[in-house]
Amino acid sequence: MSVLGTIVGVVIPYIAGFIFVVGVIYRIFFWSRSVVPFKIPTTCGQQKSLPWLRRTWMDRFDSPYTNWETAVRMLMEVFLFRSLWKNVRYELPAQTAVSTKWLWLFALTFHWSLLIVLIRHFRFFLEPVPDFVNIIQNLDGFLEVHIGWLWFQLHVVHIMITGLTLLVALLYLLYRRLFMPRERSLSLPSDYVALILLLCVVITGLLMRYVISVDVAQVKELAQGLLSFHPPASPDLHWLFMLHLLFVSVLLAYFPFSKLMHSAGIFFSPTRNMPNNNRAVRHINPWNYPVKGVDWDEFYEEFKEDMEELEQMGYVVKPEEEV
Amino acid sequence: MQEEKFEEKEKIEIVQRFPSWKEILKPSTEMKKGFYSYAATLRDQEYLNLPFPREWSPLDEDWKLPENWKEILINKIDELRKKYRSFQVFMDICVRCGACADKCHYYIGTGDPKNMPVIRGELLRTIYRRYFTKTGKLFGEWAGARELTEDVIKEWYLYFYQCSECRRCSVFCPYGIDTAEITMLARELLNAIGISQRFSLISAAACVRTGNHLGLSPGGVVNSIRYAVDDIKEITGIDVEVPVNKKGAEILFVTPSGDYFAQPHWFTFIGYIMVFHELGLDYTFSTYAAEGGNFGFFHSFEVAKKINQKIYKEAKRLGVKWILGGECGHMWRVKHQYMATYADETYEDALKVLEEPVNPITGTVFENASSTKMVHILEFLADVLKHKKLKIDKSRNDHLVVTHHDSCNIARGMGLYEEPRFVIKSVCNHYYDMPDHAIREKSYCCGSGAGLLADELMELRMRGGMPRAMAVKYVHEKYGVNHLTAACAIDRAAFPTLLKFWRLPVQMGGITELVANAMIMKGEKERDTDLRGNPLGEYLEVEI
Numbered sequence: 001m002s003v004l005g006t007i008v009g010v011v012i013p014y015i016a017g018f019i020f021v022v023g024v025i026y027r028i029f030f031w032s033r034s035v036v037p038f039k040i041p042t043t044c045g046q047q048k049s050l051p052w053l054r055r056t057w058m059d060r061f062d063s064p065y066t067n068w069e070t071a072v073r074m075l076m077e078v079f080l081f082r083s084l085w086k087n088v089r090y091e092l093p094a095q096t097a098v099s100t101k102w103l104w105l106f107a108l109t110f111h112w113s114l115l116i117v118l119i120r121h122f123r124f125f126l127e128p129v130p131d132f133v134n135i136i137q138n139l140d141g142f143l144e145v146h147i148g149w150l151w152f153q154l155h156v157v158h159i160m161i162t163g164l165t166l167l168v169a170l171l172y173l174l175y176r177r178l179f180m181p182r183e184r185s186l187s188l189p190s191d192y193v194a195l196i197l198l199l200c201v202v203i204t205g206l207l208m209r210y211v212i213s214v215d216v217a218q219v220k221e222l223a224q225g226l227l228s229f230h231p232p233a234s235p236d237l238h239w240l241f242m243l244h245l246l247f248v249s250v251l252l253a254y255f256p257f258s259k260l261m262h263s264a265g266i267f268f269s270p271t272r273n274m275p276n277n278n279r280a281v282r283h284i285n286p287w288n289y290p291v292k293g294v295d296w297d298e299f300y301e302e303f304k305e306d307m308e309e310l311e312q313m314g315y316v317v318k319p320e321e322e323v
Numbered sequence: 324m325q326e327e328k329f330e331e332k333e334k335i336e337i338v339q340r341f342p343s344w345k346e347i348l349k350p351s352t353e354m355k356k357g358f359y360s361y362a363a364t365l366r367d368q369e370y371l372n373l374p375f376p377r378e379w380s381p382l383d384e385d386w387k388l389p390e391n392w393k394e395i396l397i398n399k400i401d402e403l404r405k406k407y408r409s410f411q412v413f414m415d416i417c418v419r420c421g422a423c424a425d426k427c428h429y430y431i432g433t434g435d436p437k438n439m440p441v442i443r444g445e446l447l448r449t450i451y452r453r454y455f456t457k458t459g460k461l462f463g464e465w466a467g468a469r470e471l472t473e474d475v476i477k478e479w480y481l482y483f484y485q486c487s488e489c490r491r492c493s494v495f496c497p498y499g500i501d502t503a504e505i506t507m508l509a510r511e512l513l514n515a516i517g518i519s520q521r522f523s524l525i526s527a528a529a530c531v532r533t534g535n536h537l538g539l540s541p542g543g544v545v546n547s548i549r550y551a552v553d554d555i556k557e558i559t560g561i562d563v564e565v566p567v568n569k570k571g572a573e574i575l576f577v578t579p580s581g582d583y584f585a586q587p588h589w590f591t592f593i594g595y596i597m598v599f600h601e602l603g604l605d606y607t608f609s610t611y612a613a614e615g616g617n618f619g620f621f622h623s624f625e626v627a628k629k630i631n632q633k634i635y636k637e638a639k640r641l642g643v644k645w646i647l648g649g650e651c652g653h654m655w656r657v658k659h660q661y662m663a664t665y666a667d668e669t670y671e672d673a674l675k676v677l678e679e680p681v682n683p684i685t686g687t688v689f690e691n692a693s694s695t696k697m698v699h700i701l702e703f704l705a706d707v708l709k710h711k712k713l714k715i716d717k718s719r720n721d722h723l724v725v726t727h728h729d730s731c732n733i734a735r736g737m738g739l740y741e742e743p744r745f746v747i748k749s750v751c752n753h754y755y756d757m758p759d760h761a762i763r764e765k766s767y768c769c770g771s772g773a774g775l776l777a778d779e780l781m782e783l784r785m786r787g788g789m790p791r792a793m794a795v796k797y798v799h800e801k802y803g804v805n806h807l808t809a810a811c812a813i814d815r816a817a818f819p820t821l822l823k824f825w826r827l828p829v830q831m832g833g834i835t836e837l838v839a840n841a842m843i844m845k846g847e848k849e850r851d852t853d854l855r856g857n858p859l860g861e862y863l864e865v866e867i
Contacts, residue, residue: 046765047738181341188467212355265416271499279695306542
């Protein structure tokens with residue numbers, strides 16, 4: 001077990017972590033290198049024009065004029081999935097559209113659950129465990145006592161809500177791609193890869209929490225060792241944990257090459273991160289170059305007769321005199 | 324037997340297909356009548372100095388691509404991803420969540436899976452992955468990558484000219500991926516190997532040469548204005564004088580050229596002139612910058628820039644203080660988001676005469692246009708009406724029950740939602756909005772934008788306009804709406820056909836038309852009809 005333990009517990013996580021960090025930085029560097037020639041926000045609310053025109057708070061964020069309004073728009077996009085919230089579904093043959101928020105609900109549930117689960121994992125890496133991690137842990141486990149007490153008086157089950165919602169949301173996202181005809185058509189194998197990898201990570205994690213107990217002290221020792229670059233020489237942990245770690249490593253290594261980069265990409269999206277103040281603040285295109293068109297003199301030459309006639313009219317068009 | 328025209332069909336069917344992902348990776352190249360655009364004429368390609376000009380047709384087996392087309396294209400993709408962060412990021416971050424899938428009016432109307440915005444993007448993304456990502460090179464189609472073949476080019480031509488760049492999908496995308504942006508760059512790529520669409524190039528070439536999309540000579544523009552002042556005299560009995568190319572005017576007025584003679588643009592056109600006359604505005608039309616729109620925008624950066632430069636050049640030559648723009652859709656996407664950025668020294672040069680726009684009638688400073696110096700006619704009219712500078716008799720529009728179509732570009736590319744509503748409500752008593760999913764940022768396209776107004780695309784246009792038509796139908800049945808307004812020249816050209824096809828007894832027109840209808844001019848004669856000659860007072864029954 002010890003050689004395998006070293007490979008799965010130390011070598012692979014380091015390689016994966018390296019690929020992840022370098023890959024993400026490289027992609028972000030690559031994106032920043034390509035320039036933004038035009039200011040092209042998608043304006044989803046009333047623009048700022050005449051001061052007395054109705055412009056609601058939401059308009060200000062959906063069609064931001066200042067930088068802070070743009071920042072709020074980005075924050076709402078990142079934390080509340082503002083655009084998905086608008087989702088409507090076109091119904092045939094009724095030929096009308098109805099509001100639908102399922103995708104928004106499950107996507108938001110997935111991402112928030114993932115974030116909270118990740119924060120809860122800090123307690124494996126940090127000693128002493130920071131307060132905010134403990135607070136989140138306690139809030140998340142808000143239901144644990146009641147359910148555990150009702151269910152099994154002696155055996156207290158720690159129910160962490162986000163772990164379960166994470167699983168449910170992932171299953172829904174997979175269900176969409178498998179059983180909704182439109183979503184199945186547009187899904188590529190890589191879409192399933194991401195979902196299945198995440199499911200593997202989540203399921204092994206949940207198994208450890210609820211079914212097969214793993215020695216947490218040992219896990220913590222390995223996690224802190226890895227983080228401080230002093231890993232144990234040959235970690236010998238439970239196979240379930242090793243499997244969990246392996247899936248996480250694969251996910252990390254896959255991350256920079258995949259659509260999972262959307263998490264960083266959203267910050268680079270020119271239709272969202274630019275203010276709608278185009279006519280007030282000019283945007284400069286760094287690679288702009290002159291293109292020759294027809295100028296006035298050429299134009300005048302080509303239509304000389306017409307232009308002379310207009311000159312004789314004194315540059316004014318009047319109604320015809322009545323006969 | 325003569326083939327039945329699509330516009331005259333009694334019944335159409337929408338067949339939704341849900342092929343497997345492998346099926347979707349295969350290029351669809353069937354050039355079905357009503358869905359593919361004609362190829363650009365040799366004359367226009369040569370006039371605009373486009374690469375590899377030649378005669379070709381999408382129906383040909385061989386598109387006569389340049390020998391090293393593949394290399395050109397891959398190099399161009401590499402160039403564009405460095406030039407446009409939007410392109411690079413949109414290629415990388417789509418998660419195919421499917422939120423955009425049923426937001427495209429063409430998808431709704433055709434059921435063709437390749438019209439889902441996400442798949443439209445994938446048409447290009449699959450190639451990007453194959454040549455620019457490690458996973459794509461390694462795993463091929465299992466990583467959603469495919470080889471670049473001539474069939475892929477045909478598929479691009481077919482489907483990137485089935486997108487009206489309306490940006491509706493980008494509203495719903497959690498990352499703001501804008502399929503319009505992808506379409507624009509895909510068209511740029513196609514241009515690099517000599518593939519352009521006829522309709523947009525005809526207009527663009529005409530605009531470069533004559534200063535307007537219709538190819539009217541300066542004399543033609545003057546004649547149109549003359550007809551307009553004649554019409555105004557007939558309707559109101561007032562002699563109106565219109566300055567053209569007048570040096571030293573305060574304001575340069577630029578409008579889409581469709582307004583010069585098309586129906587029902589015409590009534591908006593005479594509406595502008597009536598309102599300016601009544602306000603005593605010191606303005607001028609220009610024959611050199613006679614066009615507000617920019618069909619080059621639907622083709623490539625360079626052609627767009629060629630057309631765009633005229634307005635600032637003309638502003639400088641005439642010495643105007645600021646620029647007022649008429650009712651147009653994509654024109655305002657360009658004027659709002661691109662105009663000052665496209666311009667280089669022409670902008671700096673124009674700044675020598677241009678000033679921050681101030682409404683001479685009300686004294687309002689248009690701070691939101693302080694850099695570009697270009698104000699939208701509806702911002703201007705809203706300001707004028709708010710200050711009660713026009714004498715309005717709302718009851719003159721009582722024969723109309725009005726609803727408003729938010730044109731894609733001024734909605735999602737500018738944010739002009741309240742101005743039109745304020746103006747319409749200031750001059751009409753009966754106004755009703757369409758359902759929420761069909762207005763404001765969620766507005767459905769008329770189905771004919773971005774160069775798709777071509778006659779050969781009739782079936783696509785009528786199908787793509789279906790969601791909009793159904794929303795109009797809803798307010799027609801519920802409130803008796805008989806007049807649809809839109810501040811867009813393409814809308815004014817597209818809607819009469821669309822409303823007729825969907826058998827809706829609703830007429831359509833611009834907003835300034837309604838203002839001019841309700842406006843009481845000094846010294847006007849007794850009026851018993853509106854600008855179109857419809858009797859005032861009684862509810863207007865529109866014939867289908």
